[in-house]
Amino acid sequence: MAFERVSSEVVWRGRIATVRVDRFRHDDSPEIATREIVEHPGAVAVLAHDHEFLYMVRQPREAVGEEALLELPAGKLDGADRDPLATARRELAEEVGKGAARWRWLMKFYTSPGFADEQVHLFLATDLHDESAESADDERIEVVRWPLERLDDAIAECADAKSLVGLLWLRREQLTGRFP
Known part of the structure; x- marks a missing residue:
């Protein structure tokens, strides 16, 4: 299942993390999915x-x-x-x-890929x-x-x-x- 990010907005920036609200379009639906994502440097x-x-x-x-x-x-x-x-x-x-x-x-792994990109x-x-x-x-x-x-x-x-x-x-x- 493929998807594309259609927008991204930083809503908060801190010392160790940033929070974005991103919107995605998946190839199996015309609906736009909204996700809150915590950016972390790893x-x-x-x-x-x-x-x-x-x-x-x-x-x-x-x-x-x-x-x-x-x-x-x-x-x-x-x-x-x-x-x-x-x-x-x-x-x-x-x-x-x-x-x-x-x-x-x-190895490398994601800590909580449901909401964060930390690896x-x-x-x-x-x-x-x-x-x-x-x-x-x-x-x-x-x-x-x-x-x-x-x-x-x-x-x-x-x-x-x-x-x-x-x-x-x-x-x-x-x-x-x-x-x-």
Whole structure:
């Protein structure tokens, strides 16, 4: 089923997102469909482990009323080039104080394509070393060293979609014997 955007109007612009009202014509109907769309620059999430521990964070997520949501290190694509790998490296250093000698891009996915265009790039980071970077003043992050042998417990506790995608990918790799 094909469609074409016939109009688009920005109705709100903020620091991390923009809201548009777009109108679409689908090839199976003369009616015009109106959609409210949240534009987001995209993000990264990092599965970082040292073969014993998975490095995660807990942080408050006011939008959903969570005081300490368990998540993978992650962050918004910023800067002129919005390079996903550069962003992943920065976020791993800022959020958990680690760098990695080995990086592997795993996949990209939409977080909620019913109303938002946000796409997350998932990376695997291994051969970790200590690396520090300045984090934002308003971030309240607790670093969590989660034992890989308790990966199923992390999956059970996690309620964050991007983190669940990463954790479930890792669990599949364990089950199929392809553990990275």
